[in-house]
Amino acid sequence: MALTDAERQLLEELEKTLTVEDPKLVSKFAKPVRPVHSAEAHPGLAVVGVLGFVVGLIGLIVGMSLYWWISVIGFVIMLASVVAVISVWTRKPGSSGRSSAASSQPSARPSGEDFLSRMEQRWRDRQEQ
Numbered sequence: 001m002a003l004t005d006a007e008r009q010l011l012e013e014l015e016k017t018l019t020v021e022d023p024k025l026v027s028k029f030a031k032p033v034r035p036v037h038s039a040e041a042h043p044g045l046a047v048v049g050v051l052g053f054v055v056g057l058i059g060l061i062v063g064m065s066l067y068w069w070i071s072v073i074g075f076v077i078m079l080a081s082v083v084a085v086i087s088v089w090t091r092k093p094g095s096s097g098r099s100s101a102a103s104s105q106p107s108a109r110p111s112g113e114d115f116l117s118r119m120e121q122r123w124r125d126r127q128e129q
Contacts, residue, residue, distance in 0.1 A: 045088045052081030
């Protein structure tokens with residue numbers, strides 16, 4: 001649905017006001033979000049994972065009526081398939097799936113001391129009010 005000129009102008013004014021009032025928030029939302037690695041990037045592994053899940057489910061059901069160990073094998077196959085598909089979908093683009101300590105980059109998250117000092121400052125600010 002297209003915006004009218006008045007709505008578009010109002011939206012631009014709101015964006016400018018927000019940029020002036022809270023530049024941190026604007027910069028946070030301006031950063032590109034890393035897309036989730038979907039099945040499009042690894043269609044073969046996704047298909048194998050889904051087929052493995054179905055085979056494991058069939059083994060689980062059949063094993064309940066025949067032998068208990070068939071159910072256990074079916075469950076293990078289902079579990080391995082789910083873990084494989086999830087690891088493919090959440091893998092960062094260009095990563096090999098294994099991380100090494102030498103090539104890892106420092107974390108962008110603040111350390112525990114930063115967190116504690118911010119919490120203490122918030123507590124002091126609340127007490128002063």
